[in-house]
Amino acid sequence: MAQILEDLDYFSLDDLLTSEERMTRETVKQFVEREVLPEIETHFAAETFPLQLIPRMAELGFFGANMKGYGCAGMNNVAYGLIMQELEAGDSGLRSFASVQSALSMYAIYAFGSEEQKRRYLPQMAQGKLIGCFGLTEPDHGSDPAGMETRARRDGNGWVLNGTKRWITNGTIAGVAVVWARVDEGIAGFLVEKDKPGFTSRNINGKFSMRASITSELTFEDVRLTDSDRLPEARGLRAALACLTQARYGIAWGAIGAARSCYRTALEYVKSRKQFSRPLAGYQLVQNKLVTMLTEITKAQMVCLRLAHLKDQGKMRQEQVSFAKRNNVGWALEIARMARDMLGANGIVNEYPVIRHMLNLETVNTYEGTFDVHTLILGRDLTGLSAFD
Amino acid sequence: MKILVPFKRVPDPATTIRILPDGSGIATDNVKWVINPFDEIAIEEALRIKERLKTGEVVLMTIGQSNWQEQLRTGLAMGADRAKLIVTDKPLDTLTIARVIAKVVAEEQPRLVILGKQAIDDDSNQVGQMLAEILGWPQATFASKLEIEGDRCTVVREVDGGLETVAFPLPAVVTTDLRLNEPRYASLPGIMKARKKELKEIPIESLGLDLTPKLRVKELKAPPKRQAGRKVGSVQELVKLLHEEAKLI
Numbered sequence: 333m334a335q336i337l338e339d340l341d342y343f344s345l346d347d348l349l350t351s352e353e354r355m356t357r358e359t360v361k362q363f364v365e366r367e368v369l370p371e372i373e374t375h376f377a378a379e380t381f382p383l384q385l386i387p388r389m390a391e392l393g394f395f396g397a398n399m400k401g402y403g404c405a406g407m408n409n410v411a412y413g414l415i416m417q418e419l420e421a422g423d424s425g426l427r428s429f430a431s432v433q434s435a436l437s438m439y440a441i442y443a444f445g446s447e448e449q450k451r452r453y454l455p456q457m458a459q460g461k462l463i464g465c466f467g468l469t470e471p472d473h474g475s476d477p478a479g480m481e482t483r484a485r486r487d488g489n490g491w492v493l494n495g496t497k498r499w500i501t502n503g504t505i506a507g508v509a510v511v512w513a514r515v516d517e518g519i520a521g522f523l524v525e526k527d528k529p530g531f532t533s534r535n536i537n538g539k540f541s542m543r544a545s546i547t548s549e550l551t552f553e554d555v556r557l558t559d560s561d562r563l564p565e566a567r568g569l570r571a572a573l574a575c576l577t578q579a580r581y582g583i584a585w586g587a588i589g590a591a592r593s594c595y596r597t598a599l600e601y602v603k604s605r606k607q608f609s610r611p612l613a614g615y616q617l618v619q620n621k622l623v624t625m626l627t628e629i630t631k632a633q634m635v636c637l638r639l640a641h642l643k644d645q646g647k648m649r650q651e652q653v654s655f656a657k658r659n660n661v662g663w664a665l666e667i668a669r670m671a672r673d674m675l676g677a678n679g680i681v682n683e684y685p686v687i688r689h690m691l692n693l694e695t696v697n698t699y700e701g702t703f704d705v706h707t708l709i710l711g712r713d714l715t716g717l718s719a720f721d
Numbered sequence: 722m723k724i725l726v727p728f729k730r731v732p733d734p735a736t737t738i739r740i741l742p743d744g745s746g747i748a749t750d751n752v753k754w755v756i757n758p759f760d761e762i763a764i765e766e767a768l769r770i771k772e773r774l775k776t777g778e779v780v781l782m783t784i785g786q787s788n789w790q791e792q793l794r795t796g797l798a799m800g801a802d803r804a805k806l807i808v809t810d811k812p813l814d815t816l817t818i819a820r821v822i823a824k825v826v827a828e829e830q831p832r833l834v835i836l837g838k839q840a841i842d843d844d845s846n847q848v849g850q851m852l853a854e855i856l857g858w859p860q861a862t863f864a865s866k867l868e869i870e871g872d873r874c875t876v877v878r879e880v881d882g883g884l885e886t887v888a889f890p891l892p893a894v895v896t897t898d899l900r901l902n903e904p905r906y907a908s909l910p911g912i913m914k915a916r917k918k919e920l921k922e923i924p925i926e927s928l929g930l931d932l933t934p935k936l937r938v939k940e941l942k943a944p945p946k947r948q949a950g951r952k953v954g955s956v957q958e959l960v961k962l963l964h965e966e967a968k969l970i
Contacts, residue, residue, distance in 0.1 A: 358906075
């Protein structure tokens, strides 16, 4: 029983995993323990991303792991989810990097690019030699991307791109940006390489969350593009949203990792910390918190595993992804706050990972569809009435 | 060069071990199983030799039940070429294990057998030595460095108070110490490739060996719980207790 609690597998879900899936999780877990955890607090403090981990993650096959061909590992969605879970047990910033590289940038090209674009970009991106970013959100358009102001104007055989994208992970280190822009017939996706004249980027600093992650603003001033820079199969906002569904899927898994790290830290702490001459773990209020954490993490695990199987069978609905993202991240944030509280004053210092996860999860709760927007998506699904457009 | 790496499946070092109430063994429900860490070092070394020489084959083997396949697949995912599982559900003693490995050596004809210096569960530290004896091959135990030049092997061994360098001709048996290398993780593409690699199950009975153990585990006991410390009033008292009670001075 002790082992179950250490591994946080209260309902033996491990038995439902294949040996390949377990092996994948083990690889990522070891990578995080040996190569991420020893230095993550330094990067969080300095507001820098551990760039040296990019070639390591590429070598181990983390980028585009659930895609087939083009140098990708070709794993199933359970394995992909477990990668995200273990990366986020390290830091949400690290998982964000992998999500943006894989589920947003590579997926946009994989699903909506031409064969030539796939061959040009995907192998380099899988090898971590080319970093991607995904420009959808704008300073004035977050939850309502349909209102975007970035525009691509037809000019002879080509395009002229103007606009600003904000809150873009990896923006300043990206070699290629997937940029969504308004065109005459609706919304289109473009691949903008970093050396295109008129394309500039800068970092957004002063964050209290996701400090070990690069967050940027992209500006396009009369950036000239050709038809071969356009994603031919990306027709309308639907394509951009399909990429978000992929990323949200990974986030739902990732949140479990962050929550698990907080739960474990809190459990260890309350067992050893004595107040009024007995361990905190012996108090009813503390036990209540631990049980809530265990229950919600276990439920989140079950939702993710089922979601993965549906995704592998091609039966996953985007509303189910909204359910999982909303529930898992919402609870991960709540669990992080509980753990922070249980650690008392120790909960605010970086000797423990809890405050870092808690601050990061504020971002995770907001990005890729806020908690409230996912509530409205589910509300629309239940009633047939949209409360947000 | 063909290298054979025999390994044992053991409980994860991070696992909390519980002994069965009757002392006959450990509780195995919910135990996470891994390749013995010293054997994992052996796999890594075999892969590095193959990479250095740019030729050769790394063959893994283990002796156990069918579900030990998972650990063999992990080794294949690290980069080994193929694997053999000698299937048995009987507990075997170290000499029998050495004899089983010797049978596989006779069939595979490797130039080198690398294995961990001991398994972290029973800490016997015997199989490598027994195997070398049965085969009549040179052996180098506790290797912290290994070099191969042509048909000769040089091993630096960790011995009490220093390092010893030994050189010997191949074929040979080498057992690994902790500092030989740091094993790689199985990469995701490696895990996918491992799917297609050969993993052969061989019933132990087909080897024609007498499997009756010469050694029997009679009982397992947990170490005694550590006693609480106590405070002494003065240096004099401490010295007196160390002399009279602890009998250390």
